[in-house]
Amino acid sequence: MGEKTVKRGYWLFKSEPEVFGIDHLKQKKIATWDGVRNYQVRNLLRDEVRVGDRALFYHSSTKDVGVVGEMEVVGGAFPDPLQFDSSSEYFDTGSTKAAPRWVAVKVEYVRTFSRLVSLAELRGDPVLNGMRILERGNRLSITRVSEREYERIVQIGGVEK
Secondary structure, three states: OOOOOOOOOEEEEEEOHHHHOHHHHHHHOEEEEOOOOOHHHHHHHHHOOOOOOEEEEEEOOOOOOEEEEEEEEEEEEEEOHHHHOOOOOOOOOOOOOOOOOOEEEEEEEEEEEEEEEEHHHHHHOHHHOOOHHHOOOOOOOEEEOOHHHHHHHHHHHOOOO
16 A cells, blocks of 8 residues: 655745744744634644644734745644743633643744735636735734645745745
8 A cells, every 4th residue: 555645735824923933933943822812813823733844933923024034843732831831921811731721833944935925916816806814804913825825825925035
């Protein structure tokens, strides 16, 4: 019997660059993607995001919002340690070590684009018009993207700085 091929997943992960941006990840090389406090996103991290998946790094809540680079998921879902840290803004009194409520994943820096792919560009490209991030009222910090959308954004972003 032949080996079963598992198809890679593609995602868009949003973060505020002042809190944790692409340059932070580039410096650390591998980091914990933690602090997620949305049940729908938690479920994606726990049930669908897999080691080997690729993710677009999107800077949000800043002057220039958009996709700035790529990363890869290198560690599957595990209990987010911040939920147990009483000094953290992500502390959760209802979460216990026996029954953790929140998960995190490990991500690894892949590259920074030569230029930001702005939200306006995402909205204006017909290949990208079905992206979840473009839906009215979308506030999710992690969303699935198709392989075609992912490749198009990488193409627009250009070669590594």
